[in-house]
Amino acid sequence: MKIVDVTVQNFRYISNTVRDSEGHGHPGDPHEATNSLLTITTDEGVKGYCFGASASVINSLVKPLLIGEDPLYRERIWHILRERQRLHLATLSDKALCAVDMALWDLAGRYLGQPVHKLLGAYRDKVPAYASTMCGDDLPGGLATPEDYANFAVWCVKERGYPAYKLHTWQPPYPGAPSVKRDLEACAAVREALGPDVDLMLDPFHYYSREESLALARGLEKLDYLWMEEPMGEHSMSSFVWLTEQADLLIVGPETAEGKHFARAEWIKAGAADVIRAGVWDVGGITPTMKIIHLCESFNMSVEIHGGGAGNLHVLCAMGIPGRYYERGLLHPFIDYEAVPAWLNQRDDPMDNEGFVHVSQLPGLGQDINFDYIQDNLV
Amino acid sequence: MKIVDVTVQNFRYISNTVRDSEGHGHPGDPHEATNSLLTITTDEGVKGYCFGASASVINSLVKPLLIGEDPLYRERIWHILRERQRLHLATLSDKALCAVDMALWDLAGRYLGQPVHKLLGAYRDKVPAYASTMCGDDLPGGLATPEDYANFAVWCVKERGYPAYKLHTWQPPYPGAPSVKRDLEACAAVREALGPDVDLMLDPFHYYSREESLALARGLEKLDYLWMEEPMGEHSMSSFVWLTEQADLLIVGPETAEGKHFARAEWIKAGAADVIRAGVWDVGGITPTMKIIHLCESFNMSVEIHGGGAGNLHVLCAMGIPGRYYERGLLHPFIDYEAVPAWLNQRDDPMDNEGFVHVSQLPGLGQDINFDYIQDNLV
Numbered sequence: 001m002k003i004v005d006v007t008v009q010n011f012r013y014i015s016n017t018v019r020d021s022e023g024h025g026h027p028g029d030p031h032e033a034t035n036s037l038l039t040i041t042t043d044e045g046v047k048g049y050c051f052g053a054s055a056s057v058i059n060s061l062v063k064p065l066l067i068g069e070d071p072l073y074r075e076r077i078w079h080i081l082r083e084r085q086r087l088h089l090a091t092l093s094d095k096a097l098c099a100v101d102m103a104l105w106d107l108a109g110r111y112l113g114q115p116v117h118k119l120l121g122a123y124r125d126k127v128p129a130y131a132s133t134m135c136g137d138d139l140p141g142g143l144a145t146p147e148d149y150a151n152f153a154v155w156c157v158k159e160r161g162y163p164a165y166k167l168h169t170w171q172p173p174y175p176g177a178p179s180v181k182r183d184l185e186a187c188a189a190v191r192e193a194l195g196p197d198v199d200l201m202l203d204p205f206h207y208y209s210r211e212e213s214l215a216l217a218r219g220l221e222k223l224d225y226l227w228m229e230e231p232m233g234e235h236s237m238s239s240f241v242w243l244t245e246q247a248d249l250l251i252v253g254p255e256t257a258e259g260k261h262f263a264r265a266e267w268i269k270a271g272a273a274d275v276i277r278a279g280v281w282d283v284g285g286i287t288p289t290m291k292i293i294h295l296c297e298s299f300n301m302s303v304e305i306h307g308g309g310a311g312n313l314h315v316l317c318a319m320g321i322p323g324r325y326y327e328r329g330l331l332h333p334f335i336d337y338e339a340v341p342a343w344l345n346q347r348d349d350p351m352d353n354e355g356f357v358h359v360s361q362l363p364g365l366g367q368d369i370n371f372d373y374i375q376d377n378l379v
Numbered sequence: 380m381k382i383v384d385v386t387v388q389n390f391r392y393i394s395n396t397v398r399d400s401e402g403h404g405h406p407g408d409p410h411e412a413t414n415s416l417l418t419i420t421t422d423e424g425v426k427g428y429c430f431g432a433s434a435s436v437i438n439s440l441v442k443p444l445l446i447g448e449d450p451l452y453r454e455r456i457w458h459i460l461r462e463r464q465r466l467h468l469a470t471l472s473d474k475a476l477c478a479v480d481m482a483l484w485d486l487a488g489r490y491l492g493q494p495v496h497k498l499l500g501a502y503r504d505k506v507p508a509y510a511s512t513m514c515g516d517d518l519p520g521g522l523a524t525p526e527d528y529a530n531f532a533v534w535c536v537k538e539r540g541y542p543a544y545k546l547h548t549w550q551p552p553y554p555g556a557p558s559v560k561r562d563l564e565a566c567a568a569v570r571e572a573l574g575p576d577v578d579l580m581l582d583p584f585h586y587y588s589r590e591e592s593l594a595l596a597r598g599l600e601k602l603d604y605l606w607m608e609e610p611m612g613e614h615s616m617s618s619f620v621w622l623t624e625q626a627d628l629l630i631v632g633p634e635t636a637e638g639k640h641f642a643r644a645e646w647i648k649a650g651a652a653d654v655i656r657a658g659v660w661d662v663g664g665i666t667p668t669m670k671i672i673h674l675c676e677s678f679n680m681s682v683e684i685h686g687g688g689a690g691n692l693h694v695l696c697a698m699g700i701p702g703r704y705y706e707r708g709l710l711h712p713f714i715d716y717e718a719v720p721a722w723l724n725q726r727d728d729p730m731d732n733e734g735f736v737h738v739s740q741l742p743g744l745g746q747d748i749n750f751d752y753i754q755d756n757l758v
Contacts, residue, residue, distance in 0.1 A: 072493070074500030079699045112491045114451070119498060121453035121666060265677035269648055287500060291673035298644035298674040320458045 001111075003071050005041040006063040008055035010034050010379040013342045016335060021173045024135045027142065027334035034379055035343060037369075040103045042071055048107025049369060051343065052281075053099035061092050062100060072111075074104045078287050082260075094260065094284040101285025102311045102365060109364030116311075116366070117359055120290065120318035126356040127316045128163050129349070130201065131156035132329030136170030136177065136186070142333055146182070146189035152333050153190045157198055163355040164199035164226070164325060165190060171205045178205035180212050184219040191223045199325075203229040206256075210239055217247035227252045227275060227304070240272035250274040255306050260284055261291040268299050279306030286311050293319045310348040310365040317359045326357045342377075345370050380490075382450050384420040385442040387434035389413050389758040392721045395714060400552045403514040406521065406713035413758055414722060416748075419482045421450055427486025428748060430722065431660075432478035440471050441479060451490075453483050457666045461639075473639065473663040480664025481690045481744060488743030495690075495745070496738055499669065499697035505735040506695045507542050508728070509580065510535035511708030515549030515556065515565070521712055525561070525568035531712050532569045536577055542734040543578035543605070543704055544569060550584045557584035559591050563598040570602045578704075582608040585635075589618050596626035606631045606654060606683070619651035629653040634685050639663055640670040647678050658685030665690050672698045689727040689744040696738045705736045721756075724749050 013035055018028030038053035048071065065084065069077055078101055085092045105116045112119065133152065136143045143149060149167055156162045169186055170177035183204050190200060202220060213231040220228055227250040232239045234257035244251045252275040257263050260283045264276050278292040289305075293315070296303045302322040305312045308329065316323050328349060331337050340347055345368040349357045360366025392414055397407030417432035427450065444463065448456055457480055464471045484495045491498065512531065515522045522528060528546055535541045548565055549556035562583050569579060581599060592610040599607055606629040611618045613636035623630045631654045636642050639662045643655050657671040668684075672694070675682045681701040684691045687708065695702045707728060710716050719726055724747040728736045739745025 070501070072497040072501055075502040075697060075699045078500075079502070112493065114491065118451040121457075122449070122451055123454040123458070261673070261677040262679065291676060294640070294670035294673035295677040297670060298640040300641065318454060320454045 001046065001070055001072065002043045003040055003066045003069050004043045005039075006058060006066050007039050007041075008036050008053050008058045009039070009374060010036045010055060011343065011374045011377040012379060013377065022171060024171060025330060026134060026137050027139065027332050037343070037374055038099050038103050040066065040071060040100075040107055042107070044111075046071075046107055046111045048103040048105070048110060048364065049367065050099045050102040050106060050365075051367075052095070054096065057091055057093075057096045058099070061088055062096060066100070071104050071107050074101065074108070074287055077101075077104065078285065082284065094258070095281055097284035097288075098281050098311070099285075101287050102280065105286050105311075105314075106364035106367075109366075113363050115359065115361050116286065116314040116364060117317035120286075120314070122318055123320050124317050125361075126352075126358045127313070127326045128324070128355050129326040129328040129351050129357045130164035130166050130199070131160070131162040131331050132166045132203075132327045133168050134330040134332045134335075135168040136174060138174055139334065146186040148333070149186045150189035150193035152331075154193050155333070156331065157194055161351070161353045161355045162328070164201070165194070166201040166203060166327070166329075168203045168330070169205070178208065180208065180216050180219070183216060184223075187220060187223055187225065191225075196224065199226045201225060201227050201229070204231050206230050207233055210242055213239075213243050214246055217243065217249045217251070221247070221249050225249060229253060229277065230255055237267060237270055237272045240267070241270050244271060244273055252277050252304050255279070255282060260288050261295055264292050265295055268295070268301060275302045275304055277304050277306050280309070280311040280315065282306055286315055289315050290318070293321065293323075297321045308349050310360065310367050313349060313357060313359050314365065328357065342373050343370055344368055380425065380449055380451065381422045382419055382445045382448050383422045384418075385437060385445050386418045386420075387415050387432050387437045388418070388753060389415045389434060390722065390753045390756040391758060392756065401550060403550060404709060405513060405516050406518065406711050416722070416753055417478050417482050419445065419450060419479075419486055421486070423490075425450075425486055425490045427482040427484070427489060427743065428746065429478045429482040429485060429744075430746075431474070433475060436470055436472075436475045437478070440467055441475060445479070450483050450486050453480065453487070453666055456480075456483065457664065461663065473637070474660055476663035476667075477660050477690070478664075480666050481659065484665050484690075484693075485743035485746075488745075492742050494738065494740050495665065495693040495743060496696035499665075499693070501697055502699050503696050504740075505731075505737045506692070506705040507703070507734050508705040508707040508730050508736045509543035509545050509578065510539070510541040510710050511545045511582075511706045512547050513709040513711045513714075514547040515553060517553055518713065525565040527712070528565045529568035529572035531710075533572050534712070535710065536573055540730070540732045540734045541707070543580070544573070545580040545582060545706070545708075547582045547709070548584070557587065559587065559595050559598070562595060563602075566599060566602055566604065570604075575603065578605045580604060580606050580608070583610050585609050586612055589621055592618075592622050593625055596622065596628045596630070600626070600628045604628060608632060608656065609634055616646060616649055616651045619646070620649050623650060623652055631656050631683050634658070634661060639667050640674055643671050644674055647674070647680060654681045654683055656683050656685050659688070659690040659694065661685055665694055668694050669697070672700065672702075676700045687728050689739070689746050692728060692736060692738050693744065707736065721752050722749055723747055
């Protein structure tokens, strides 16, 4: 079987998320936005799909490398792309590698009639989710105050059934942010509202100092939080060694640090985190995420998967170590997360009333794609 | 799909290998021996096979854990068996885990119509082999003298086409063994006979002292050998740190040390080897061997696969890092390695005239099993 075509179709949809000046998403007025669908096609007519690829990168850099390759040679293809990154540092990102790798896994699953987690060697079919909030804002009744976070946490846990809740607190450009004191006030309000038995986590501003980060950890320890992510820039691995050695709180990372499984190996060897973090879009796909999981299993370390989506869910259902939670979000009181995206016929991550997200048993990544919508809304 | 039956059939064949008092194999008079075939059967009639399982262990310890499980949940099943090892330390060995894991991979491949290396995400379809000798002996014209090793090396490389050659030298109970001096004489004779351009390796006696091991390494460096394996007991990891730090020669290990991927992680962190070693039968199957490969890739370390057979060959064809060689053997001047085992219709590891072993493209492990022979020779 050979790859004969690689295409990216851009299409319009109506978004209700707007970006602040620092790039973080918040609720906003509905407006037109674009998404994209990567399609890999073989000479046998088998296709694999992934949303979110850049047409220019795929067409100019990736397509010429894929044409003629056997799509079941995922390891070979992934290494070809990875090595090519050296030449195209700024453009051939790990996100591009992820889109291709996901489409190849989707293709294999569709070809063989199996969901990806079973091709990988399945471990489970459902994973508990945590409610992962958007970053703090200044919207009345949104995520503007510690009480807002507490009220939303009560809804997420007691109404919607999430077993756990993670705050993303205030970052610039919001007035008064960042603030360790205000972060801890929000975290305390949530703990107070939910009582002692719910797992709580924090992902704060990413450029605190060492001392601020440790103060934040100490405060979260008193509130019996489960973990904290990325309070400092991850390029300073030594800062995370310093923090991890002193904090009793679990420190989870790296998330945005470049370097795929290679970077995680160094973090483990250095003792820079208690729990490793990886997501398919951060490290170049399902293939390298499984390498990170196997690396971490070898050191008896857990991996908390970053972000949601079909790829991360299949990974969570194929791994034999924690990953204890699927990250569901980003959530906000003003946004209906359960709404089905226009380009799908159903969500990738349906959650039952007990807080379990169930992996699709459809072939491949299991996404139920609304091809008619995409064709009708091509850019 | 559910597993409904797990059986082991023992069958007779004629062996021309005998064991010395220390357990090493040598050529001998033909005699009756037994092998076994593990069969895992599902409610859909799909079957998976693996040779070499213990009937008593499978029937008493493993079968009750497998009945009712979905055979595509390899990760789940492997962890169930691994955890159960704590209870059955002496009996539920990594070899038993390997047999089950291999049979499950075989079953998945037969079910989906794909060879295992393509399910894993293939990287290549052929691997160069090295000729791996039996241990030294006292058989005239066998492997009794340095000249014998040299003569056999010339045949392996110049006649048969192997691109590389590995000596297993003399061990007890042979008179004069072990001897660093005699090992180096054999290694020198082989280098002399083959010239400077052939990769050569040594796997000697496994209980040399630190000083003897370093002397052996120094001698091999002068002979431009590629690597040395296991000159000391691997339970003393610190001895391998000591050796690896001082030797310029590549030190490859661990092979027999228990502990699966967990042990390899510690060897890497400690700097106890330059190249990691693993084989499916050593670590509990294809599933954990891939974990070791992903662990090693994360640290940019090569993995030289221990031993041959279908499982190791599929692993070699799925890994994106060296593994530069398939280990073909064990070979001896008196044994026709190309002879097809009675229980197969063709060898698992056919080698072409350029020294490449080609992986089977048949579904599953790709073994061409002679079921008639097995039925006719049941014990």
